[in-house]
Amino acid sequence: MINSNDVIVAFEEDGRMSIAKINDLIDNEKFEHHFQGLYDLQTLTPIGYEALLRTDLFKKPEILFEKASHTNRFFELEMRSIKKALQSYDKINQSTSKEKKILINVFPSNLADPDFLDQLNKILGETTLSANQIMIEINESEIIQNVDYFSAMVNELQTEGYLIAIDDVGKGVSSLQAIVELQPDIVKMDRFFAKHLAKSSRKQEMVKSIVTYCYNTDTKFVLEGIEILEDLEMAKAIGVSIVQGFLLARPESLEVIRKYEMDDKEDNYFSAKR
Numbered sequence: 001m002i003n004s005n006d007v008i009v010a011f012e013e014d015g016r017m018s019i020a021k022i023n024d025l026i027d028n029e030k031f032e033h034h035f036q037g038l039y040d041l042q043t044l045t046p047i048g049y050e051a052l053l054r055t056d057l058f059k060k061p062e063i064l065f066e067k068a069s070h071t072n073r074f075f076e077l078e079m080r081s082i083k084k085a086l087q088s089y090d091k092i093n094q095s096t097s098k099e100k101k102i103l104i105n106v107f108p109s110n111l112a113d114p115d116f117l118d119q120l121n122k123i124l125g126e127t128t129l130s131a132n133q134i135m136i137e138i139n140e141s142e143i144i145q146n147v148d149y150f151s152a153m154v155n156e157l158q159t160e161g162y163l164i165a166i167d168d169v170g171k172g173v174s175s176l177q178a179i180v181e182l183q184p185d186i187v188k189m190d191r192f193f194a195k196h197l198a199k200s201s202r203k204q205e206m207v208k209s210i211v212t213y214c215y216n217t218d219t220k221f222v223l224e225g226i227e228i229l230e231d232l233e234m235a236k237a238i239g240v241s242i243v244q245g246f247l248l249a250r251p252e253s254l255e256v257i258r259k260y261e262m263d264d265k266e267d268n269y270f271s272a273k274r
């Protein structure tokens with residue numbers, strides 16, 4: 001069902017209007033990031049944060065990226081976004097020295113740009129972060145068509161110390177192939193498998209099989225999209241050690257995360273309920 005708001009948004013975010021908005025967004029950096037924690041299930045504290053772009057100019061960031069991907073400024077947008085995300089998180093890193101991970105989403109076509117690594121190194125060099133705090137999340141969709149090139153690229157990034165995550169595993173047709181061929185440091189399993197996990201023995205079996213693969217290949221495993229307590233408990237029972245999802249934390253502004261990390265209290269959902 002379409003309501004009138006959707007029509008207005010679709011109209012606004014179409015055609016020339018969106019090109020002008022994209023230029024405005026890039027030139028004036030009219031965006032920021034929210035940060036969503038990834039939680040260690042043993043300690044119930046965040047091991048790191050995924051940076052997610054937010055802007056008033058596009059209600060849905062996916063629409064921005066989709067539109068921007070057809071322009072010649074897509075790579076520039078990606079790099080400016082990475083720079084801003086790392087510089088933002090660096091403020092927390094400097095004041096806490098906890099060296100938590102910061103996860104950034106990178107489109108495969110931008111990762112494949114010959115300037116990507118140099119620019120990333122330069123951005124990193126201007127912060128107090130180290131390469132092994134940076135997890136680069138990639139979605140496998142475009143990778144498999146060019147697997148040799150991406151394997152080399154991923155290898156180069158890993159040699160520099162960066163960590164590679166394959167995102168949304170289980171959603172795309174070739175994500176299992178990507179895990180085998182690219183040998184990522186982290187596998188993030190799609191939220192489809194977390195939803196009603198406690199009620200679905202088939203989802204439990206599927207998660208367990210990937211958890212086992214990760215365990216035996218020294219790969220970290222993250223289950224995304226945990227929204228209710230019974231699914232969290234089931235995840236823990238079948239061997240999941242890191243989760244992300246609204247039950248533990250929504251994406252929050254830098255200020256909120258900073259306060260949380262500075263206070264260093266375990267004032268998360270669970271201790272609040274104790």
Ligand SMILES: [Ca+2]
Pocket residue numbers: 050105137167
């Ligand atoms: Ca992601």
